[in-house]
Amino acid sequence: MSLLQVNNVTHSYGATNRFWRAGRQKTVLSDVSLSIEQGQCLGLLGTSGAGKSTLGKVILGLEKPLKGQILFQGVDLYETNPSTRRRLRRDLQAVFQDCYSSVNPRMNAEQIIGEPLRNYERLSPNEHRRSISMLLESVGLSPEDRGKYPHQFSGGQLQRINIARAIALKPKLIVLDEAVSSLDMVNQTHVLHLLDELKTSFGLSYLFITHDVKAACSLSNSLVVMEKGEVIESCEDQSQLIASSHPTVKKLLESILSEHPRSRSIN
Ligand SMILES: Nc1ncnc2c1ncn2[C@@H]1O[C@H](COP(=O)(O)OP(=O)(O)O)[C@@H](O)[C@H]1O
Ligand SMILES: [Mg+2]
Structure with a gap:
């Protein structure tokens, strides 16, 4: 099947x-x-x-x-x-072209990535925090980026945040x-590489x-x-x-x- x-x-x-x-x-x-x-x-x-x-x-x-x-x-x-x-x-998750309009500008990285976790999982505050750190790391960002808002990220970094949100629930x-x-070409290459790694x-x-x-x-x-x-x-x-x-x-x-x-x- x-x-x-x-x-x-x-x-x-x-x-x-x-x-x-x-x-x-x-x-x-x-x-x-x-x-x-x-x-x-x-x-x-x-x-x-x-x-x-x-x-x-x-x-x-x-x-x-x-x-x-x-x-x-x-x-x-x-x-x-x-x-x-x-x-x-x-x-079944999605990542769209416009990384800025895909996120709420008033939410920080932790809130953006944590949204699907809050909707579907019942995690303790500590588990939630740990998950966010792991997700940030798996898309090549630092756990310290958790408090940053969309305007503080470059387009490439924000698309990584969108990818982290998309993989938060370990979708199929x-x-x-x-x-x-x-x-831009450099970020495109990096994000394509990241997607390939995550796929594996x-x-x-x-x-x-x-x-x-x-x-x-x-x-x-x-x-x-x-x-x-x-x-x-x-x-x-x-x-x-x-x-x-x-x-x-x-x-x-x-x-x-x-x-x-x-x-x-x-x-
Ligand atoms: N919400 C919508 N309402 C009416 N027509 C739409 C809507 N979305 C897309 N279309 C039309 O459907 C066709 C296919 O669009 P789309 O699926 O966006 O194509 P692509 O992603 O390949 O560029 C286009 O002619 C577009 O104008
Ligand atoms: Mg299209």
């Missing part, structure tokens, strides 16, 4: 039963299927507007699809009872929606949503490319992506392969 199975998901925004509006709806996801195995990273590539973030929201239980199924650990996320759904939700799957896209040490799985082929290839085990709400390519590894004959995939690859015309390698 796959950790996550997306089966024939179709979605459009503003769906209504009123027939006179039906013609105006744009299908944002069309019959999308994919799966993620435990401990694996699936890279979800595509240009802006392809439907990647919508699919991320559908997987996170935030946007009920018009058709199709999201099976997480074998359970249909939208058909199960509220208590099972709450239990599944703790295993993290949806990373353009999570490194707004970072915590046995995490990722849905790594990005428009950046290079970033996708550096972290992902397998890759899916979307265009206009449809999956246009599914690859087991980056060599299959490079060999793709789909014009959109070729275009995505052109920009980075031209940097290495001889090696035709992405990394």
